[in-house]
Amino acid sequence: MNSAIKITVGAEAGATTVVTKELTVRHSHSNMPEVYATPCMIHLMEIAASNAVQPYLPAGWVSVGVDVNIRHLAPTPVGRTVTAYARVTKVTHKLIEFEVLAHDGKNLIGKGTHSRAPVNLARFEQTLSGLSA
Structure with missing residues (x-):
């Protein structure tokens, strides 16, 4: 991690x-219930975590998800508003760890932990371009 990053x-x-x-x-699996999908909840939690650290990152840096450990606790129907929250719990020389949760206005619908790594976006994209098929 860049030594200038102070999260x-x-x-x-x-x-x-x-x-x-x-x-x-149900959008992906027609035989399933029409409730908020777990991958969508996890994605929202990742966005919340990214939002928590982006102000601390230098220009040209972002954070990428590297680990999720999430439990989906309750179903959420179409029309409800879901809010995910993330709080930094630990910062190491390579990773930022978070406690995350999601609520639908009536129930706690998910909770767990998530880790992200700060990366220089230009360097990351250069590495990615070398992996192209």
Whole structure:
């Protein structure tokens, strides 16, 4: 991690979405219930975590997800607003660890942990271009 990056334990942020039919498990699997899909909830948690640390990163840097350990606790129907929250719990020389949760206005629908790594975007994209098929 760049030594100029000073991320504070306790930094937090959120992200919100309204559950639409496109965000339900039925959208991908017609025989499943029309409820908020677990991958969509995890994605929202990742956005919240990214939002929590982006202000601490130098220009040209972003964070990328490297680990998720999430439990989906309750179903959420179409029309509800889901808010994910992320709080930094630990910062090491390579990773930022978070406690994450999601709530749909009535229930805690998910919780767990997530880790992200800060990366220089230009360098990351250069490495990626070398992997092209």
